[in-house]
Amino acid sequence: MSIVKFLNDGNLLNNLHISLTEFRNESRLLKEASSLVKEQVFDKVYVAALHSDDLELNQSCGDNIYVRRFKLFTRGYGKNLIVQLVKYIEYCINICFFYKNKKISCVNVHSLGLLPLGVLLKYFWNVSLVYDAHELETETNGAKGLRKKLSKWLERRLIKHTEMTIVVSDSIADWYSKEYAIQRPPVVLNAPNLRDLKRNNHFREQLGIREDQVILLYQGGLMRGRGVHLILEAFSARSDDKVVAVFMGYGELQKDIQAAAVNNNIFFYPAVAPQVVLEYTASADFGISLIENTCLSYYYCMPNKLFEYAMAGLPVLVSNMKDMSELVTKNQMGAVISDFSAVGINRAIDNFLVQNLSAMKINAYRVACEHAWEVQEQKMLGAYRAIGFSAAPQKVEK
Incomplete structure (x- = not known):
């Protein structure tokens, strides 16, 4: 059952987006966050990402959008499977403790690898969960053999614990609907904002x-x-x-x-x-x-x-x-x-x-x-309304 956004002390609650990147050029996530804040679906949008020495630990990306890049003590320990698992657990623990008192009402995960964390937070924090699938991750070049089977097993079981899955193309939406017997996910294309047509040199x-x-x-x-x-x-x-x-x-x-x-x-x-x-x-x-x-x-x-x-x-x-x-x-x-x-x-x-x-x-x-972002934005906002989130009512001047 979806968790409907509610008011707390007169303020809208907040949205947490979790990424397994360093958040350098994630234009899609940034456009989503900006739209959700602009339309007052959420008061604040937090973005959790991985730290790199050439990037700020904390970064503001516009009004009420806050990025936190987490330093992992285990990051330099290698890349074998056991170490990767330890890094993942450390990242998850950091996120759980850092955001537990941030009045989060909706968590967005931006990769299949984060879906287990998303489901965990959904039930621990009693929040809504959105799975933002940037690609067909179980069908990529790296998904082969046992890894592919485990990925599909994981996605098949966890995707039904989400309030919504968002995808980036019509064929991917059709694939998800058929493969996992779920409602066809909304399609939000990776499109830029409207821009006047002008040449540069x-x-x-x-x-x-x-x-x-x-x-x-x-x-x-x-x-x-x-x-x-x-x-x-x-x-x-x-x-x-x-x-x-x-x-x-x-x-x-x-x-x-x-x-x-x-x-x-x-x-x-x-x-x-x-x-x-x-x-x-x-x-x-x-x-x-x-x-x-x-x-x-x-x-x-x-x-x-x-x-x-x-x-x-x-x-x-x-x-x-x-x-x-x-x-x-x-x-x-x-x-x-x-x-x-x-x-x-x-x-x-x-x-x-x-x-x-x-x-x-x-x-x-x-x-x-x-197909500009202004069009995709409305599709995205409509999808959020369908799971109980909507723009805050405008105040009427007396």
């Missing part, structure tokens, strides 16, 4: 890219499974620098990109804050989202970079993953790459450049506005 000015060169932007995590090496191989094989690739982000493949930047058509730009990322996106000419079909989670994905490109008015090249290729094709906002090879990527780029890019830009921006 940051990359040309800061990287020395010529005005006559066309900029292809890869934006986001620099990790495996995202086609990074394929794009590098493709651009290393191109015979001219008429089209250049800019990689903006951070991750394990950053050094590979920087090494490949000896080519005069490959550039690296470090990740920027979520608040200004679209200002840089709008400095490119078109975007690429080359998710590789290596797992079901990727096949069903709807990456935030797709909507960020579109909100900056960029036509897009995407791989043939189900949901995002359907969106691009249906709305004529780009092209789909089906040949995952350096030759195939270069052929797609060359074909793309002779299309009507002006029409694609208009379509891309229209789609971005139709």
